Amino acid sequence: MDLNIAPQDLAFRDEVQKFLVANVSKDIQRAVELTSAFINEPEISIDFHRALHKRGWSVFNWPKEYGGSGWTAVQRYIFDTECARYNAPMYNGAGRVMLAPVLMKFGRQDQKDFYLPRIAAGEDHWAQGYSEPGAGSDLASLKCKAESDGDDYIVNGQKIWTTQAHKSNRIFALVRTSNEGKRQEGITFLLVDLDSPGITIRPIHGNGGDHEFNEVFFDNVRVPKSNRVGEENKGWDCAKYLLEFERGGSLSAGRVRAQFTRLVNKIKTHCPDDPDIIARMAELGTDLDAMEMIDISILSALQSGGNPGPVSSLVKMRWSQVRQQIAELTMDAIGEHALKWVVERPLYETLQLPEEDEDLLTAAPRYLNYRAYTIFGGSTEIQTTILAKSMLGL
Numbered sequence: 114m115d116l117n118i119a120p121q122d123l124a125f126r127d128e129v130q131k132f133l134v135a136n137v138s139k140d141i142q143r144a145v146e147l148t149s150a151f152i153n154e155p156e157i158s159i160d161f162h163r164a165l166h167k168r169g170w171s172v173f174n175w176p177k178e179y180g181g182s183g184w185t186a187v188q189r190y191i192f193d194t195e196c197a198r199y200n201a202p203m204y205n206g207a208g209r210v211m212l213a214p215v216l217m218k219f220g221r222q223d224q225k226d227f228y229l230p231r232i233a234a235g236e237d238h239w240a241q242g243y244s245e246p247g248a249g250s251d252l253a254s255l256k257c258k259a260e261s262d263g264d265d266y267i268v269n270g271q272k273i274w275t276t277q278a279h280k281s282n283r284i285f286a287l288v289r290t291s292n293e294g295k296r297q298e299g300i301t302f303l304l305v306d307l308d309s310p311g312i313t314i315r316p317i318h319g320n321g322g323d324h325e326f327n328e329v330f331f332d333n334v335r336v337p338k339s340n341r342v343g344e345e346n347k348g349w350d351c352a353k354y355l356l357e358f359e360r361g362g363s364l365s366a367g368r369v370r371a372q373f374t375r376l377v378n379k380i381k382t383h384c385p386d387d388p389d390i391i392a393r394m395a396e397l398g399t400d401l402d403a404m405e406m407i408d409i410s411i412l413s414a415l416q417s418g419g420n421p422g423p424v425s426s427l428v429k430m431r432w433s434q435v436r437q438q439i440a441e442l443t444m445d446a447i448g449e450h451a452l453k454w455v456v457e458r459p460l461y462e463t464l465q466l467p468e469e470d471e472d473l474l475t476a477a478p479r480y481l482n483y484r485a486y487t488i489f490g491g492s493t494e495i496q497t498t499i500l501a502k503s504m505l506g507l
């Protein structure tokens with residue numbers, strides 16, 4: 114992998130910057146800045162996604178044969194960094210980053226032909242139906258069941274912590290189709306329309322005040338068997354493959370660096386002479402540099418159509434910790450300003466304050482929301498176990 118910035122890469126950077134200036138308005142930048150939840154709402158990100166689609170860049174992370182950009186690792190890094198610096202909102206990672214590789218590897222041709230172009234165009238917004246009450250880290254204990262009825266399954270059960278289900282029109286779900294043998298051997302991967310009769314979505318509000326996730330209930334929901342990805346009872350293979358992309362399938366470096374830059378600016382304003390804060394900032398900056406290098410090394414595998422592999426657990430775990438530390442140091446750096454709290458959401462629709470005051474109001478909700486970084490997508494304890502097993506060859 115060659116990471117030197119060649120003249121053609123600098124030209125590419127100019128092209129990306131021009132594209133961002135033309136397609137991300139000040140209002141959208143402000144909305145991204147004032148989003149304290151993890152993911153920008155589709156209302157914020159869809160126009161930028163459509164602009165990317167028009168330009169042939171909406172699924173830049175996919176292999177070229179499926180419409181990917183064919184960028185080199187350096188170009189991909191440049192694109193990601195510039196988008197983060199410019200506060201450009203990315204649309205529905207659950208579809209583009211997580212589900213799409215599963216469809217490419219395990220899906221039938223008709224499923225690829227139908228769903229992939231819709232993801233690329235932003236016509237579908239996907240939610241992830243893995244977790245259940247009692248089935249999170251121990252995912253294989255899931256109980257939501259799908260029973261055969263002619264050409265359909267009848268699905269009954271519950272999913273929980275379903276991010277943006279209330280904004281989505283489809284969900285990919287792990288369901289139990291057999292209780293025989295090992296628990297992992299009775300799981301099937303289904304694609305479900307969220308407007309199917311029998312589905313109820315109930316909101317859960319996080320401790321940061323945002324409504325980002327939900328409970329999803331299935332009451333005799335009829336799902337065509339043609340919506341199954343892979344074979345019946347073989348969904349665990351799809352599930353594990355998807356998790357690699359959830360944990361390591363997109364670059365974090367650009368976004369975290371942008372977050373770090375905002376922290377540095379706050380330190381300059383609020384506590385430029387505090388030696389403890391400065392020392393913690395320096396340590397975080399070093400962690401960020403090290404993680405950035407690991408991120409870049411994964412790019413090569415992804416660019417050639419590969420999967421991230423076990424290193425995705427390292428990346429997921431460490432980026433989560435770095436993000437949490439930045440949120441924590443931001444709170445400490447702004448001192449009593451961190452106590453300000455606005456209840457209403459979304460903040461970008463609610464606030465009418467000078468820019469410098471608005472900015473301070475996201476610190477506490479972010480700090481609280483970000484506690485979940487080390488839980489979702491597989492907790493830090495689970496990632497540590499995966500890494501240990503892979504390093505020890507267990």
Ligand SMILES: Cc1cc2nc3c(=O)[nH]c(=O)nc-3n(C[C@H](O)[C@H](O)[C@H](O)COP(=O)(O)OP(=O)(O)OC[C@H]3O[C@@H](n4cnc5c(N)ncnc54)[C@H](O)[C@@H]3O)c2cc1C
Nearest residue numbers: 241242243244249250274275276485488489490491492494
């Ligand atoms: C913000 C957020 C968004 C989410 N979005 C989604 C989503 O869109 N779709 C979805 O399906 N799920 C989603 N989740 C759920 C997420 O995947 C689970 O919360 C996660 O897998 C942990 O499961 P749990 O909550 O049941 O905790 P538990 O599994 O009960 O874990 C509780 C604690 O015990 C520890 N623990 C458990 N087992 C072990 C072990 N074997 N060894 C050591 N320690 C262990 C864990 O590390 C954790 O600290 C989301 C969660 C959050 C917080």
